[in-house]
Amino acid sequence: MNTTLQTPAETGPEIGAGSGSEVGRAKRLKAATMQAHDQLDKRIMAGEPFAALANYGRFLAVQHAFHRDIDALYDDPAIAALVPDLAERRRFAQIGQDLADLSLAPAEQTEAPRFAGGEIDVPTALGWLYVAEGSNLGAAFLFKMARALGLDENHGARHLAGHPDGRAQHWRSFTGALDEVALDEAEEMRVIEGANAAFRRVHGLVEQQYG
Numbered sequence: 001m002n003t004t005l006q007t008p009a010e011t012g013p014e015i016g017a018g019s020g021s022e023v024g025r026a027k028r029l030k031a032a033t034m035q036a037h038d039q040l041d042k043r044i045m046a047g048e049p050f051a052a053l054a055n056y057g058r059f060l061a062v063q064h065a066f067h068r069d070i071d072a073l074y075d076d077p078a079i080a081a082l083v084p085d086l087a088e089r090r091r092f093a094q095i096g097q098d099l100a101d102l103s104l105a106p107a108e109q110t111e112a113p114r115f116a117g118g119e120i121d122v123p124t125a126l127g128w129l130y131v132a133e134g135s136n137l138g139a140a141f142l143f144k145m146a147r148a149l150g151l152d153e154n155h156g157a158r159h160l161a162g163h164p165d166g167r168a169q170h171w172r173s174f175t176g177a178l179d180e181v182a183l184d185e186a187e188e189m190r191v192i193e194g195a196n197a198a199f200r201r202v203h204g205l206v207e208q209q210y211g
Helices: 025-032 034-046 053-075 092-101 122-137 139-147 167-180 185-210
Strands: none
Touching (some): 025 034, 025 167, 053 122, 122 139
């Protein structure tokens, strides 16, 4: 099950638009992060996040903290120039509404968000966004499980609802843009490192809530 998301990179100089690479960046990212992704999926499901509303509330706390970390990315003009409909992909406010629907407050965070203030490294940010967007693609099954708890796109599970154009199309739009970004070898590695760091961050948040 895809609860969050998935990369390496047979990278060489200037991978991206016009590179002639046979394997797109998104697929390389999937390969490079497969182990971290699989470990996270198993850890999340071990917590039985849809067994009861209380468990789901912990899942929302994880989602809220992660999207708090990346919320500033959706306002970054450099990333917006690369990723279509970037602002529409933002889900932090929806998760806050989902928590409010269940009369839950966000978990207290003592650390500043991962991306807060200062210049944002675009390759690193793309890795984090890859994880966030992949979680949306993989949320179809989770949305069905949330419905079994009496939740839906208007109450408690807004952030799990699919895009009007369909999850697959929304994902392809993102990965198509990701594949087109021209990066050098060092930048390619920062995308991968960013994605793996995002997976580690979510894993840590899961341990906090379900450990």
